[in-house]
Amino acid sequence: MGNSVLDGMMGEAYTDNIFNPNFAILIFRKYCFMSGNIGKEDLHKFIDNKLKQYIIIPSDSLKNIIEEIFKDNINKLERYSIKKNPLFDKQKLQEYIEKAQKEYHIELIDKI
Numbered sequence: 001m002g003n004s005v006l007d008g009m010m011g012e013a014y015t016d017n018i019f020n021p022n023f024a025i026l027i028f029r030k031y032c033f034m035s036g037n038i039g040k041e042d043l044h045k046f047i048d049n050k051l052k053q054y055i056i057i058p059s060d061s062l063k064n065i066i067e068e069i070f071k072d073n074i075n076k077l078e079r080y081s082i083k084k085n086p087l088f089d090k091q092k093l094q095e096y097i098e099k100a101q102k103e104y105h106i107e108l109i110d111k112i
Contacts, residue, residue: 001028027054035059044069 005011011028015021023036032054043065047056058066067074
């Protein structure tokens, strides 16, 4: 999602300074990714005024500050990362092929 915003394909990107950023926000559909250094009061105002309707996904450094600011008035969800750009282990795939039962047939999938 973040790459789509940075590539200019969809969403919005904000920063405090385009040439020397300290803080950045990427908004994609209902998600708001936040990272960088921002003062506690500024962060509080920014979330209250502009970002309440989004699911905020802060960097680790901002997570604790947001939890401190909003204390009991926050819904936290667990996130699980997905490995980006996975690489196939050719040797492991070959082992799977060799172990496959003879009744199975493995072949390439053609492009549609």
